Amino acid sequence: MNNLSLLTLQQYWWFLITVLAGTFVFMTFVQGGQFLLNRLAKTEDEKDVIINSLGRKWELTFTSLVMFGGALFAAFPLFYAVSFGGAYYVWMAILFCFIVQAVSYEYRKKINNFLGQKVYETFLYINGSVGIILIGIALATLYTGGNFIKDDMNLSHWTNLWYGLEAVTNPFNVAFGLMLFFLSQVQANLYFINNIAEETIVQRARKELCKDSKLFLGFFIIVAISLFSISGVEYQDNSFTLVSFKFLHNLLNTPAILIGLLIGVVSILYALYITLYKNSTKGIWFSGIGTILVVISVVSLLGFNHTVIYPSLSDINSSLTIENSSGSHYTLLVMGYVSFLVPIVLGYVFLVWRSMDREKLTIDEVKSDHHHY
Amino acid sequence: MEDYIVDWSRAQFALTALYHWIFVPLTLGLTFIVAIMETIYVKTGKEEWKSITKFWMTLLGINFAIGLATGIIMEFEFGTNWSNYSWIVGDIFGAPLAIEGLMAFFMESTFFAVMFFGWGKVSKKMHLLSTWLVAIGSNLSALWILVANGWMQHPTGMKFNLDTARFEMSNFFDVIFNPTAYSKFLHTVGSGYVMGSLFVVGISAWFLLKGRDTLLAKKSIVVGATFGLITSIFLILTGDESAHQVALHQPTKLASMEAIYDGQKRESLIAIGELNPDKEIGDKKDDFLWKIEIPYALSILGYHKIDAFVAGIDDLVYGNPKMGIESASSKIKKGKIAIEALKTYKQAKKDNDMPKAKEALAKFRTYEKYFGYGYLKNPKDIIPPIAISFYSFHIMVGLGTWFLVLFGLVLWFIKKDKLETSKTLLYLAIFSIPLGYLAGELGWVVAEVGRQPWAIFEMLPTGMATSQISTTSVQITFWLFVLIFTALLISEIKIMLTQIKNGIKEA
Structure with missing residues (x-):
């Protein structure tokens, strides 16, 4: 590993970023479930069972987001500096959505909780809607760009006073956000079908899934068509050029990405098929793997094939690439060794998850649990 | 702004x-x-x-x-x-x-x-x-x-x-x-x-x-x-x-934590005291309105030696050649040389002028440890x-x-x-x-x-x-x-x- 070139390490780390992004997007079923709370639950007991089902997972989603940020900081510090320090309002809005989520599970039902149950449920609703849509919009700007400039010393600033909020005026960004929003709901329905024993909730989740799947697939098609028809920025040494159909070229020229995307899409469709038409409860596993594969593939359209990872709309030469924004060879190497811990972490998360979810959650179990949410 | x-x-x-x-x-x-x-x-x-x-x-x-x-x-x-x-x-x-x-x-x-x-x-x-x-x-x-x-x-x-x-x-x-x-x-x-x-x-x-x-x-x-x-x-x-x-x-932090202006060997530890609000860095006014000290304790606790010299705020700002402490103004001056060397290096690289870049690099390395000081305006700024x-x-x-x-x-x-x-x-x-x-x-x-x-x-x-x-x-x-x-x-x-x-x- 010590002999690996700087470029190889940059590519390795970009690949890890795509995996983290995929894992996070999969885990956003928590956000989808929060948004669907009032649609799937009609009684207080049903609400409790849904909250408790999500409540055992929400911290993993939260941790995945923190990990995604931490890995970007360690591996691509210039991206971290430019994006977070520039698109200030967008990231701050996302953070606020996650602050309010972090307390809501624990405080919602507690006696004398100051803000009242409804407010905490509204917090969860905001996190599951505004939060996830904004994350989608922020991710979409990796394809469409941001209004930043960096100088010779690699110090950067945003070129307007909207600090990233202007991204909501780009239809592609919004469609991307909505696609993630509906995907999170699709996954939430599949998760509930797998995790909850209460038949009424499961029946509602199946109906909701039917509707959400159509919306998700609709936005997925819009995003896919747009993405493969827009231009992307390509770099060669220090020169940057706008290339038509850049992402389509990348897809067709890189069989691994194409195959990953196809398997991912088929896996998600299969999950929907067996759940909607075969009454299966295993859909979440197929859609989970499919989601991770699709995200890895779509994010891999950036970073590789001399494609920038964050185009600048203000000065194309300020655009960020995995080469000009990464950590040093030494740091990437050290962190490369650290990344060998990832399978261990995934292993124990999987084992713990399996032992906790061996039996489906019921209203009775929630009621009898000393520490239920 | x-x-x-x-x-x-x-x-x-x-x-x-x-x-x-x-x-x-x-x-x-x-x-x-x-x-x-x-x-x-x-x-x-x-x-x-x-x-x-x-x-x-x-x-x-x-x-x-x-x-x-x-x-x-x-x-x-x-x-x-x-x-x-x-x-x-x-x-x-x-x-x-x-x-x-x-x-x-x-x-x-x-x-x-x-x-x-x-x-x-x-x-x-x-x-x-x-x-x-x-x-x-x-x-x-x-x-x-x-x-x-x-x-x-x-x-x-x-x-x-x-x-x-x-x-x-x-x-x-x-x-x-x-x-x-x-x-x-x-x-x-x-x-x-x-x-x-x-x-x-x-x-x-x-x-x-x-x-x-x-x-x-x-x-x-x-x-x-x-x-x-x-x-x-x-x-x-x-x-x-x-x-x-x-x-x-972090001698500046220690001097501020203990509010020591004139450092000395066998320095006492202030157990409790009230700072003189009129005291400014560099003047000769009393540091404290009142204080209770533990003799030698700061030298012993800080450096594990009874004879150790503990630098004071004035020593750190104005320098103390006897104890080998450089003044903040000298460090700031050297820091500015490092900043200039960095700029020259970047420009020389842009112009593909390698000899000049090499010279600037050597100069930068000489003054590198003062680099941060070059951005400070006033020697007193080094004190928290x-x-x-x-x-x-x-x-x-x-x-x-x-x-x-x-x-x-x-x-x-x-x-x-x-x-x-x-x-x-x-x-x-x-x-x-x-x-x-x-x-x-x-x-x-x-x-x-x-x-x-x-x-x-x-x-x-x-x-x-x-x-x-x-x-x-x-x-x-x-x-x-x-x-x-x-x-x-x-x-x-x-x-x-x-x-x-x-x-x-x-x-």
Whole structure:
């Protein structure tokens, strides 16, 4: 590993970023479930069972987001500096959505909780809607760009006073956000079908899934068509050029990405098929793997094939690439060794998850649990 | 305008950090105390220990949630508000943060779910293991963030790269085994353990005063006070080592903590005193209106030698050639040469003028260690706010000493079987809970205010580290944070008090 070139390490780390992004997007079923709370639950007991089902997972989603940020900081510090320090309002809005989520599970039902149950449920609703849509919009700007400039010393600033909020005026960004929003709901329905024993909730989740799947697939098609028809920025040494159909070229020229995307899409469709038409409860596993594969593939359209990872709309030469924004060879190497811990972490998360979810959650179990949410 | 953005960015970060630190110490300490209680339950099989464990675990859960909420902000604020910092030192600083996420956060969040929801779902031993892993995960998280913070106090294992215009890591082991980081880590988690103990002892004391759940409260108080006594001694010892590291690597911080203007050998330690508010750096007025000193103690504690010279504020600002201390103005001058050399190097590289670039590089390397000083305007700027550092430090030390006495007294009265009738002591235990929070916050004030004017000590001034955004945008988010954190804090306190009043229930 010590002999690996700087470029190889940059590519390795970009690949890890795509995996983290995929894992996070999969885990956003928590956000989808929060948004669907009032649609799937009609009684207080049903609400409790849904909250408790999500409540055992929400911290993993939260941790995945923190990990995604931490890995970007360690591996691509210039991206971290430019994006977070520039698109200030967008990231701050996302953070606020996650602050309010972090307390809501624990405080919602507690006696004398100051803000009242409804407010905490509204917090969860905001996190599951505004939060996830904004994350989608922020991710979409990796394809469409941001209004930043960096100088010779690699110090950067945003070129307007909207600090990233202007991204909501780009239809592609919004469609991307909505696609993630509906995907999170699709996954939430599949998760509930797998995790909850209460038949009424499961029946509602199946109906909701039917509707959400159509919306998700609709936005997925819009995003896919747009993405493969827009231009992307390509770099060669220090020169940057706008290339038509850049992402389509990348897809067709890189069989691994194409195959990953196809398997991912088929896996998600299969999950929907067996759940909607075969009454299966295993859909979440197929859609989970499919989601991770699709995200890895779509994010891999950036970073590789001399494609920038964050185009600048203000000065194309300020655009960020995995080469000009990464950590040093030494740091990437050290962190490369650290990344060998990832399978261990995934292993124990999987084992713990399996032992906790061996039996489906019921209203009775929630009621009898000393520490239920 | 430039100064305003620095001030507001600092205010926002300080606000987040101070709120975060209301919750973290209790988590650090209470997780271990709960793990000890559950171990007793598993070993003895007595259901009352299960009830006790669950009671404290419920309070831990309430505290844990809000700690997460404030914690996520801190990581992302490095990017949002300190983007220059994120680039200039991100190559070194980002690594411990990422390792923290991978090694600690996943462990905490995964086993947290088992700890709270796994009763009856997993075996007793597996549940106990999960509780211990949450405690270990929380402390691992503290380790990595303090490795990062220790590096800010005493940067090691890096080199400035002129081509990328940033500091880059040259030795990972120098970064992670930085002695400053370890003394800070041990002292910081020690303060958490003491806070957890104060919490358990104080609340148990309330039950005893009310005459409710007395048996369970007594059992809790034994665990809490024993853990507290041991960790208080640990806290004092690690505090001594922490101050030793400050003496070795951050003389300006030490001089401010002790408000020493004219340094000398065999320096005394100020036990208590009142600063002269009219005193200015460089004048001949008295430093203190009154003070009580411990002779030689600062030389001994700071440098472990009775004859050691402790530099004063005037020595550090104006220089003391006899003791080999260079003046701040000389360092600033050399720093400006380094900055000019960097600019010349960049231009020469652009012009492809390699001989000139080589010459500039050599010049830069000569003055490299003064580079950060080149951005300072006034020699007096090297001194952090003296009054804040002095009073914060002394109040913290005084409180730390009191906690040791308190735990000792509680255990003594338990031994004599007189605790329940010693109302004064029980009240003192209750009132010591907020004092524990105060001591912890003051510790961070000493560490971070005392680090000024540097973001990275002697390398990167705080003023250079901010994001280049409008002051208004930071003002907006600052007030939003004030609003939301305060609302959540009120919620937390109300819920916590209600849960405590509900008392310990049968498992």
